[in-house]
Amino acid sequence: MRILALFLLAAMSSPALADDADAAALLLADKTTMTAEQSSDWHVYVEAAAREARERGANPSLHGTRTSIDARFDQTFAPGWRAVFADRLDMNRMNGVSGNQDINTLKEAYLSWQAQPDRIADLGRINARNGVAFGYNPTDYFRSGALRSIVSLDPASLRENRLGSAMLRGQALWNGGSLTALYSPKLADKPSNADFSPDFGATNQRDRWQIALSDKLSEALNPQWLLSGGAGQSPQLGLNLTALPSDATVAYFEWSGGRAPSLAAQALMSPDDTAFRSRVSSGLTYTTPNNISFTAEYEYNGAGLHEAGWNALRRGRPAAYALYRNFVANLQELPTRDNLFLYAVWQDALVKNLDLTAMVRHDLVDHSRLQWLEMRYHWTRVDVALQTQLDTGQPGSNYGALPDRRLWQAVARYFF
Amino acid sequence: MKFNRLIAGILLIASAGAAGAAPSAQAILAASDAIRNPGKPFALTVTLVEYRNARQVDGNTLTVYSKADANSGQFRSLIRFVAPARDANKLMLKSGNDLWFFDPSSKASIRLSPQQRLLGQAANGDVVTVNLAKDYQAQLAAEENVLDGDRQSRRCYKLALAAVSPDVTYHHIEMWIDASNSRPVKARFYTESGQLLKTAYYRRYQAQLGVERPTETVIIDGLDPNWVTVMRYSDYVWRDVPEAWLQRDYLPRFKPE
Numbered sequence: 001m002r003i004l005a006l007f008l009l010a011a012m013s014s015p016a017l018a019d020d021a022d023a024a025a026l027l028l029a030d031k032t033t034m035t036a037e038q039s040s041d042w043h044v045y046v047e048a049a050a051r052e053a054r055e056r057g058a059n060p061s062l063h064g065t066r067t068s069i070d071a072r073f074d075q076t077f078a079p080g081w082r083a084v085f086a087d088r089l090d091m092n093r094m095n096g097v098s099g100n101q102d103i104n105t106l107k108e109a110y111l112s113w114q115a116q117p118d119r120i121a122d123l124g125r126i127n128a129r130n131g132v133a134f135g136y137n138p139t140d141y142f143r144s145g146a147l148r149s150i151v152s153l154d155p156a157s158l159r160e161n162r163l164g165s166a167m168l169r170g171q172a173l174w175n176g177g178s179l180t181a182l183y184s185p186k187l188a189d190k191p192s193n194a195d196f197s198p199d200f201g202a203t204n205q206r207d208r209w210q211i212a213l214s215d216k217l218s219e220a221l222n223p224q225w226l227l228s229g230g231a232g233q234s235p236q237l238g239l240n241l242t243a244l245p246s247d248a249t250v251a252y253f254e255w256s257g258g259r260a261p262s263l264a265a266q267a268l269m270s271p272d273d274t275a276f277r278s279r280v281s282s283g284l285t286y287t288t289p290n291n292i293s294f295t296a297e298y299e300y301n302g303a304g305l306h307e308a309g310w311n312a313l314r315r316g317r318p319a320a321y322a323l324y325r326n327f328v329a330n331l332q333e334l335p336t337r338d339n340l341f342l343y344a345v346w347q348d349a350l351v352k353n354l355d356l357t358a359m360v361r362h363d364l365v366d367h368s369r370l371q372w373l374e375m376r377y378h379w380t381r382v383d384v385a386l387q388t389q390l391d392t393g394q395p396g397s398n399y400g401a402l403p404d405r406r407l408w409q410a411v412a413r414y415f416f
Numbered sequence: 417m418k419f420n421r422l423i424a425g426i427l428l429i430a431s432a433g434a435a436g437a438a439p440s441a442q443a444i445l446a447a448s449d450a451i452r453n454p455g456k457p458f459a460l461t462v463t464l465v466e467y468r469n470a471r472q473v474d475g476n477t478l479t480v481y482s483k484a485d486a487n488s489g490q491f492r493s494l495i496r497f498v499a500p501a502r503d504a505n506k507l508m509l510k511s512g513n514d515l516w517f518f519d520p521s522s523k524a525s526i527r528l529s530p531q532q533r534l535l536g537q538a539a540n541g542d543v544v545t546v547n548l549a550k551d552y553q554a555q556l557a558a559e560e561n562v563l564d565g566d567r568q569s570r571r572c573y574k575l576a577l578a579a580v581s582p583d584v585t586y587h588h589i590e591m592w593i594d595a596s597n598s599r600p601v602k603a604r605f606y607t608e609s610g611q612l613l614k615t616a617y618y619r620r621y622q623a624q625l626g627v628e629r630p631t632e633t634v635i636i637d638g639l640d641p642n643w644v645t646v647m648r649y650s651d652y653v654w655r656d657v658p659e660a661w662l663q664r665d666y667l668p669r670f671k672p673e
Binding site for chain 1: 463467468473474475479498499500501502505513514519520521522523524525527528529530531532565582583617619632634636641642646648658659660663664665666669
């Protein structure tokens, strides 16, 4: 009894641990063994996908599979010297359609020389990407012709699975700013459909150049200015700007402007209608306390068709319509003038390691809509995902004309 | 050692002189910052293990390069994801509230708001070095015994920290600092409404870059105490990063040897 009393006295006089939960957590930490992983120059994954596409009308569903290998190598092989290589092979097998083929995408292959910490030169095929917006990037001047194999319409996938352009690039940096200049020469006349073609005809059909300048004006303001031009076009000026209105909100503004013919005039060889045209993509990303990020973006393409022109094209010759759609898709442009883009990402949605991503593209001119949803669960080395896409709208509308009305895709990815 | 300890000592002595006997709360906090944070640019590896209900649900390895800003005194950090393989070589740049994420696969530099979290429970501000004395005003709330992360009783100063600007990760903090050696022992982080966000224990003190520093932080969620993250620090090394690298435009270039 006396021992018990002494024990209780000792327990009362000792400082109390905040609560039992803290003690349990510390015990868990005691038992934790961890090994710090080493970084690797290689980043490789294989992906297997099965898809079902339901076309419009009474046609039967199409089924198909895809196997992909994606590899990226990035090594510093001597002081100041770096080699980068990124390649992807998509092996498509779609039942009941012709044109099943393997498509290799040589994304990047270049050498980089850092002569000084703040002076760098690169030579080779480089994915030179600009733009702070999510769904439409008017200042991403090297996106035209860059898509060789589309495996998903998720903007993140379109950014990742694309061809770089062959170029010579130099960059100078200083505290809070940088200047980049690049020259991308003409190397071929037309794109190639050959399975393993590096396809310089898709990305290097004409001489092009670009200058980019960033300089921090204040803690809150760090704009990027771009000037881009090339054979057969007037120089285009670009601007990228971001701001932080609150600790949960990022605002962004992307603009490109310059004298240019309309997309219709270029695609249909119509009389020259060159004028000063702007393209804008601007929006907000808001993150909730439980880490759901919502993005709303307004997209304006001053070279796209306004309502009257778009309706006339839809009701006109099918060949002209098809020509325009293909031309615009190849440039990764918007066919119409006004669009809305909504995007939401929920990391660890209800269950740890389950990510939900949803996207809506809404054409404000013809009111057609593309809806895309992905559920992705990941383990340490394996991802599994289920994606679905629904395209709605009038026949001939931006999204109503897509061949598939409903698309399902199951994906499994293994990271080495 | 000497440098940091010396600074910590001078701060304590100076404040003790000013206040009579007890050092000022701000000086205690600054001395504890000097224990957590090396005084020159450095790099280290952070390994995170996340538990839910005693079951490991996630793990990450990061390399963090940190350098104090000459003007503000606050740290700017480049964070490189090492593992898991899915995230390898992705980068995050944190310079105050200027937060950028870069994915080498898509070449996309995306600006993040402070509320966006990339690492589960840990806020982006948790994985990088922070000088609390630069962002918070400290008041001495008590001197009391508490159990540290090794369940040892420690005589501690209990400090109440209030954010001096609204753009910091936490609105206010309670922090216990060992009265004998200025080591951080434990902290509780709160929202503006007074809700407990998380509790952190600083432990596994080891000699790193000349000073005995905590090489592990155990983070316990304020709402769900079964949600626990263990952050372990290793491979400390002095490593200077040129000023010109701490910007968005250098992210596609950043490739440490």
